[in-house]
Amino acid sequence: MNELGVSPNPGQDLDSQLRHALEEAGWRYTRQRAAVYQFLHSTTEHPTAEEVFSTVRQTIPSISLATVYKALEALVDAGVAAKLSSTDGPARYDCRMDSHYHVRCLQTGRIHDLPTPFDPALLDKLDPKLVESLERQGFHVTAYRLEVVGYFPEK
Amino acid sequence: MNELGVSPNPGQDLDSQLRHALEEAGWRYTRQRAAVYQFLHSTTEHPTAEEVFSTVRQTIPSISLATVYKALEALVDAGVAAKLSSTDGPARYDCRMDSHYHVRCLQTGRIHDLPTPFDPALLDKLDPKLVESLERQGFHVTAYRLEVVGYFPEK
DNA sequence: ATCCTTGCAAAGCATTTGCAGTCAC
DNA sequence: GTGACTGCAAATGCTTTGCAAGGAT
Numbered sequence: 001m002n003e004l005g006v007s008p009n010p011g012q013d014l015d016s017q018l019r020h021a022l023e024e025a026g027w028r029y030t031r032q033r034a035a036v037y038q039f040l041h042s043t044t045e046h047p048t049a050e051e052v053f054s055t056v057r058q059t060i061p062s063i064s065l066a067t068v069y070k071a072l073e074a075l076v077d078a079g080v081a082a083k084l085s086s087t088d089g090p091a092r093y094d095c096r097m098d099s100h101y102h103v104r105c106l107q108t109g110r111i112h113d114l115p116t117p118f119d120p121a122l123l124d125k126l127d128p129k130l131v132e133s134l135e136r137q138g139f140h141v142t143a144y145r146l147e148v149v150g151y152f153p154e155k
Numbered sequence: 156m157n158e159l160g161v162s163p164n165p166g167q168d169l170d171s172q173l174r175h176a177l178e179e180a181g182w183r184y185t186r187q188r189a190a191v192y193q194f195l196h197s198t199t200e201h202p203t204a205e206e207v208f209s210t211v212r213q214t215i216p217s218i219s220l221a222t223v224y225k226a227l228e229a230l231v232d233a234g235v236a237a238k239l240s241s242t243d244g245p246a247r248y249d250c251r252m253d254s255h256y257h258v259r260c261l262q263t264g265r266i267h268d269l270p271t272p273f274d275p276a277l278l279d280k281l282d283p284k285l286v287e288s289l290e291r292q293g294f295h296v297t298a299y300r301l302e303v304v305g306y307f308p309e310k
Numbered sequence: 311a312t313c314c315t316t317g318c319a320a321a322g323c324a325t326t327t328g329c330a331g332t333c334a335c
Numbered sequence: 336g337t338g339a340c341t342g343c344a345a346a347t348g349c350t351t352t353g354c355a356a357g358g359a360t
Contacts, residue, residue, distance in 0.1 A: 028314060028359055049350080064317045069350060085242040090349060101281075103294060116282045123303065125280075126256075127271045130303070138308035139258060146301045148278065148285070153293035183334055183339060204325080219342045224325060245324055315358070326347065333340070 014041055018080060025078040035059050036071040040081060040095040046102075046111040048090040084111055102147040114148065122146070169196055173235060180233040190214050191226040195236060195250035201257075201266045203245040239266055257302040269303065277301070 018037045019029040027033075035056045040047070047055075053068045072093055075081035084092040084102070089109045101114040123130055123144050131141050173192045174184040182188075190211045195202070202210075208223045227248055230236035239247040239257070244264045256269040278285055278299050286296050 030315065030359075032316075062317075066318075066351080067316055070315080073351095083242045085240040087238045087240040087246060091242060103289065105294075106297070114285070116285055119281060122277075122281070126274060126277070126301075130269070130271055134258065134303065134305070139260075139305055140308075141303055141305040142261070143305070144301060144303045146281075146299060148289065148296055148299050150289070150294055150296040150298070153295075185334075185340065187341075217342075221326080221343075222341055225340080228326095312360090313358105314360095316356085318354090318356105320351105320353085322349100322351070324347100324349090326345105328345085329343090331341085331343105333338105335337090335339095 014038060018075075018078075021078040021080045022074065025074075027074045027078055030071075032056075032060060032063055032067050033071045033074055035063070036068060037075060037080065037095065040075070040093060044113065046084055046092040046094045048092055050090060052093065086111075099143070102145075104147050104149045105152045106149055107151050110152070111147075169193060173233075176233040176235045177229065180229075182229045182233060185226075187211075187215060187218055187222050188226045188229055190218070191223060192230060192235065192250065195230070195248060199268065201239055201247040201249045203247055205245060207248065241266075254298070257300075259302050259304045260307045261304055262306050265307070266302075 014037065015034055018034060022029050022033065036052055039052055039055050045051075049065065049068050049072060052072065053063070053065045056063055056068065072081065072083070075093075075095070076083050080097060081093050081095045082097070084094055086092065086104075086109050092109075092111055094111075094113075096113060099118040099120070101116055101118065103112045103114055104110070119125075123141075134141055169192065170189055173189060177184050177188065191207055194207055194210050200206075204220065204223050204227060207227065208218070208220045211218055211223065227236065227238070230248075230250070231238050235252060236248050236250045237252070239249055241247065241259075241264050247264075247266055249266075249268075251268060254273040254275070256271055256273065258267045258269055259265070274280075278296075289296055
């Protein structure tokens, strides 16, 4: 980082972060995983495996869809990406690892990040005894998720 | 309903509610759909299609898994059930149509309802300009979802 | 040198579809 | 009687797996 807080070489920073995270979790650093990670970071959409595949293919033409799936699994396991569920259609992947909220389009399945600041105390505000009560019942609370659902304009 | 607010024949009430909802949405009332709906109402778990199938099969041995899927689709379309997504494993179904929150076990995929009262103003509390801002960008907000995630005790 | 990862093809799981016979209205 | 629904089997879409060849440490 320089005095402006901007990395002079964001690609290299990402690479060393990735290498570290992968090694920490017992995975090897490979160019396929690096390319998948870079692409996830370059987009604000939350792409599907197929979307990752067709983009990364432009850089590494020999990459296979199976390798993309395995790379995404490694990234999730290494804690640098998250898998987002959907009722219909394929899973989507997110590499913003700070807690944040999503908007989901029920028509297209697309997901975007919300700019709204994450409120760590939201569950307590909803019900001060909620987490305590769940833990007492043996459920270990690790997080909460909130998403706004609706429809994007017709395209 | 009697003076205690308890239906003397809950099964019949469910049936007429279901018949009405299905007809309203252009579907026919069938015993397969009724059996699926009754089972969804009888459980606080949110079963998968396969779980619905194996239970309803005890009442209607000839029912097929495809019919269960079609019945669940009809119930969702008629607005008397909801499909819940999950990152791994099959979808789960919920027939509580009032807004409420969920707890999800990351290990088993199981989902339960939270007793916490639903707060219709939660998004506004999080950010008073959020919904307005999304609508201005052409996104039509229809609802929000919140779930607590974590782990049930080892079984 | 060792063990992990890749790319391919085949398998797997959840869900949907096509269709002949059956049922609801 | 008509059109929708059922049950079966086959097809589909997304994802995972097995394996021989290649790559990372």
